[in-house]
Amino acid sequence: xxxxxATAPAGFALPKADxxxxxxxxxxxxxxxxxxxxxxxxxxxxxxxxxxxxxxxxYVKGVINLRGKVIPVVDLRLKFGxxxxxxxxxxxxxxxxxxxxxxxxxxxxxxxxxSEVLTLQPGDIEDTPDFGSGVAxxxxxxxxxxxxxxxxxxxxxxxxxxQDLQALPSF
Amino acid sequence: xxxxxxxxTQAPPPAPSKASSSNALASDPELLNDFILESxxxxxxxxxxxxxxxxxxxxxxAIHSIFRxxxxxxxxxxxxxxxxxxxxxxxxxxxxxLARNSRITITSAIIDRIxxxxxxxxxxxxxxxxxxxxxxxxxxxxxxGLLEAIRxxxxxxxxxxxxxxxxxxxxxxxGKPSLAPDAEQRATTKPAPPPESPPSGLAELARELASAxxxxxxxxxxxxxxxxxxxxxxxxxxxxxxxxxxxxxxKLDYLVDMVGEMVIAQSLVRxxxxxxxxLKPRLARNLSQLSRITDEVQRTAMSMRMIPIGQLFQKTxxxxxxxxxxxxxxxxxxxxxxxxxxxRNIVEELxxxxxxxxxxxxxxxxxxxxxxxxxGKPRTARVTLRAGHxxxxxxIQVSDDGRGLDREKILAKARERKLLADDAPLSDTEVxxxxxxxxxxxxxxxxxxxxxxxxxxxxxxxVQKLRGRIDILSxxxxxxxxxxxxxxxxxxxxxxxxxxxSQRYIVPIYAVREMLKPAEEAISxxxxxxxxxxxxxxxxxxxxxxxxxxVQPRHENPWESLLIVSESGGKQFCLMVDExxxxxxxxxxxxxxGLRNIAGVAxxxxxxxxxxxLILDLEGLFGVHRGE
Numbered sequence: 001x002x003x004x005x006a007t008a009p010a011g012f013a014l015p016k017a018d019x020x021x022x023x024x025x026x027x028x029x030x031x032x033x034x035x036x037x038x039x040x041x042x043x044x045x046x047x048x049x050x051x052x053x054x055x056x057x058x059y060v061k062g063v064i065n066l067r068g069k070v071i072p073v074v075d076l077r078l079k080f081g082x083x084x085x086x087x088x089x090x091x092x093x094x095x096x097x098x099x100x101x102x103x104x105x106x107x108x109x110x111x112x113x114x115s116e117v118l119t120l121q122p123g124d125i126e127d128t129p130d131f132g133s134g135v136a137x138x139x140x141x142x143x144x145x146x147x148x149x150x151x152x153x154x155x156x157x158x159x160x161x162x163q164d165l166q167a168l169p170s171f
Numbered sequence: 172x173x174x175x176x177x178x179x180t181q182a183p184p185p186a187p188s189k190a191s192s193s194n195a196l197a198s199d200p201e202l203l204n205d206f207i208l209e210s211x212x213x214x215x216x217x218x219x220x221x222x223x224x225x226x227x228x229x230x231x232x233a234i235h236s237i238f239r240x241x242x243x244x245x246x247x248x249x250x251x252x253x254x255x256x257x258x259x260x261x262x263x264x265x266x267x268x269l270a271r272n273s274r275i276t277i278t279s280a281i282i283d284r285i286x287x288x289x290x291x292x293x294x295x296x297x298x299x300x301x302x303x304x305x306x307x308x309x310x311x312x313x314x315x316g317l318l319e320a321i322r323x324x325x326x327x328x329x330x331x332x333x334x335x336x337x338x339x340x341x342x343x344x345x346g347k348p349s350l351a352p353d354a355e356q357r358a359t360t361k362p363a364p365p366p367e368s369p370p371s372g373l374a375e376l377a378r379e380l381a382s383a384x385x386x387x388x389x390x391x392x393x394x395x396x397x398x399x400x401x402x403x404x405x406x407x408x409x410x411x412x413x414x415x416x417x418x419x420x421x422k423l424d425y426l427v428d429m430v431g432e433m434v435i436a437q438s439l440v441r442x443x444x445x446x447x448x449x450l451k452p453r454l455a456r457n458l459s460q461l462s463r464i465t466d467e468v469q470r471t472a473m474s475m476r477m478i479p480i481g482q483l484f485q486k487t488x489x490x491x492x493x494x495x496x497x498x499x500x501x502x503x504x505x506x507x508x509x510x511x512x513x514x515r516n517i518v519e520e521l522x523x524x525x526x527x528x529x530x531x532x533x534x535x536x537x538x539x540x541x542x543x544x545x546x547g548k549p550r551t552a553r554v555t556l557r558a559g560h561x562x563x564x565x566x567i568q569v570s571d572d573g574r575g576l577d578r579e580k581i582l583a584k585a586r587e588r589k590l591l592a593d594d595a596p597l598s599d600t601e602v603x604x605x606x607x608x609x610x611x612x613x614x615x616x617x618x619x620x621x622x623x624x625x626x627x628x629x630x631x632x633x634v635q636k637l638r639g640r641i642d643i644l645s646x647x648x649x650x651x652x653x654x655x656x657x658x659x660x661x662x663x664x665x666x667x668x669x670x671x672x673s674q675r676y677i678v679p680i681y682a683v684r685e686m687l688k689p690a691e692e693a694i695s696x697x698x699x700x701x702x703x704x705x706x707x708x709x710x711x712x713x714x715x716x717x718x719x720x721x722v723q724p725r726h727e728n729p730w731e732s733l734l735i736v737s738e739s740g741g742k743q744f745c746l747m748v749d750e751x752x753x754x755x756x757x758x759x760x761x762x763x764x765g766l767r768n769i770a771g772v773a774x775x776x777x778x779x780x781x782x783x784x785l786i787l788d789l790e791g792l793f794g795v796h797r798g799e
Contacts (some may be wrong), residue, residue, distance in 0.1 A: 018211070049782055051674070051675075051775070051782060051783040051784065051785060052674060052720075052722065053762065053766055053772065053785065054719065054720035054722075054769065054772070055723060055769050055770065056766065056769070060766075062776055062783075063762055063763075063766070063783045063785075064782075064783060065777050065781055065783050066427075067428070068425075068428030068429060068431055068432050068777060069428065069760070069774040069776075070760045070761070070762055070763065070777070071763060072762065072763050072766055080676055091581065105763065106763075107763075111523060112235050
């Protein structure tokens with residue numbers, strides 16, 4: 001379902017919105033509230049010590065041990081170009097499963113705080129407004145307005161495509 | 172083979188296999204058991220691939236895969252003297268070979284037939300298993316009908332018939348001799364008994380098959396097992412399989428992961444601050460008991476994955492002996508590095524490619540004693556298998572002192588197969604690599620053992636699966652060497668845990684020559700930038716790990732730090748780290764998809780406190796240092 005959404009051609013507002021309906025996990029980054037599909041989420045854990053990995057983009061914080069598996073962790077603030085923030089007890093790592101060319105992949109995503117799980121109806125979801133040129137929004141599924149607050153729906157698969165993790169060219 | 176027809180109600184015609192085969196088998200139950208396990212595995216994957224093919228008859232990868240499966244079974248059966256199995260596998264392979272070269276298309280009739288063959292072979296495996304358990308000679312229904320049907324299928328499809336017409340065409344030809352496309356191949360099989368009446372159509376054909384070879388051939392495998400046993404006496408196949416079982420390596424990996432977690436959890440409990448002050452004796456006793464048990468479990472789980480490569484080498488010894496006798500060549504096998512321990516996953520994956528490489532060496536590489544004498548070489552050829560650790564990798568060499576690869580012949584063949592443009596200038600390495608193409612073979616005649624070029628294809632597939640690489644070194648008239656380099660992934664290594672600033676890294680111990688804290692006057696700078704350390708009278712370049720990895724070190728001065736002396740490409744260098752923390756046996760884990768190719772990092776490992784430590788690849792680090 002999700003992959004269909006990601007690749008659906010533009011201009012099919014209604015069916016697109018239908019497919020986007022469902023359960024979402026919402027979280028904070030700075031003042032903004034984001035939401036990702038619950039189906040993608042494997043688990044949520046508190047912030048823990050992360051082993052830095054050299055020659056990676058700044059938003060790749062390193063790797064952690066997820067019950068014997070080594071998975072990379074990405075700081076979503078840095079990924080979105082927001083200012084780096086000291087981690088607090090509310091800082092969370094959301095472990096998501098994404099689909100890459102070579103199969104399923106687990107990645108940890110650092111967010112400021114996790115808030116709740118929401119069920120979004122098709123009527124709650126609007127298309128991403130056109131920000132004009134210069135703002136690439138391929139990973140935005142749309143916007144949801146709940147109780148007067150705007151939540152940004154993320155296609156986490158697009159945010160964390162595996163090329164983005166790729167090591168920087170060696171020095 | 173037909174030792175107890177009286178136990179059967181409808182006795183099929185006597186099985187065409189040689190009576191002598193059971194004698195040969197009985198002599199080596201271990202080998203036979205390996206054969207059964209391996210064939211079962213292949214048959215399972217064949218079935219899966221057939222089902223894929225059923226959905227998409229043009230699925231090239233599936234055809235290749237099925238072909239390779241039968242090819243391997245054929246090879247193994249060949250040297251175990253299991254003629255019936257070998258013949259059938261050979262016929263199926265012939266049909267698949269046609270499909271592989273796009274000379275025929277796969278129809279559902281062909282798939283049916285191959286599935287039947289697969290079931291038939293499965294029945295054989297059960298029989299052999301029963302034989303191992305009870306010592307009874309196997310009783311397997313005749314396979315002549317099936318054999319003939321497959322031959323017909325290939326011939327019919329080749330004759331250009333449309334898929335619908337194929338079965339009918341095949342049926343109308345049942346019984347006529349010599350319709351197989353390759354006379355050479357036919358010569359290796361026995362002629363099938365012709366059926367009584369000329370059939371018409373597929374249903375007729377099936378009935379024909381049934382009457383020609385007993386009901387088992389038409390509806391094989393399942394009934395073959397119970398019927399073979401003495402009435403009222405259960406077949407004890409389970410007792411045999413209990414001696415060795417194939418475990419999904421994924422499960423094994425998971426087990427090792429989980430045991431690692433358990434050890435860490437256990438140590439967390441032990442060192443829990445709440446328990447720190449004065450343990451009650453009973454709790455203390457129980458805790459240390461728990462820790463002993465966890466250690467034991469961990470050791471066992473780890474050891475389940477490590478086996479010396481010697482076992483694998485021994486298998487090839489037998490192969491070389493049989494092959495050389497068959498080809499009337501004199502070959503001596505030399506083994507070294509048998510004690511090299513490899514991850515079981517790697518050893519298992521290596522079995523097939525190693526067998527193919529050795530087969531290739533004996534069959535193609537080595538000349539006949541007469542030719543060797545003419546070339547001024549000793550009559551007895553030499554095949555060498557070598558294993559060892561080199562430069563942070565596992566290296567396995569298969570060399571022969573035979574005729575070497577023929578560059579021109581390979582080129583000609585490649586052009587004929589339109590694998591490359593006529594005038595493409597190629598280096599020797601590029602030319603040699605052509606032999607890894609599926610279906611590429613320069614051998615003029617197809618033999619039972621090798622010659623379809625399928626071997627090298629399999630070899631490369633397997634090596635790639637292990638994320639390794641294979642290189643060919645060859646000199647005309649002097650021999651060929653296959654060099655297999657496998658990465659450390661999956662392997663468990665002894666590592667030194669070192670600290671730089673707040674980070675910890677693991678240095679594979681085999682890469683370490685020595686460690687030292689240098690005297691201040693032993694350090695000198697070159698051009699104010701490059702640093703050298705005087706170690707035992709030699710100047711050795713210093714690589715500062717903290718600069719490579721951009722972390723904040725605790726000491727900037729080499730004489731306050733620790734130097735780890737290592738070697739890369741024959742050159743010594745030292746790695747500067749803050750301190751040595753300890754020594755630990757670790758399981759190498761991949762850092763995951765995106766983080767695979769980081770220079771200087773071989774992978775990650777879970778340390779004692781549950782955190783991840785990066786495993787250093789010293790070769791890569793120094794390579795980066797040198798600007799490579």
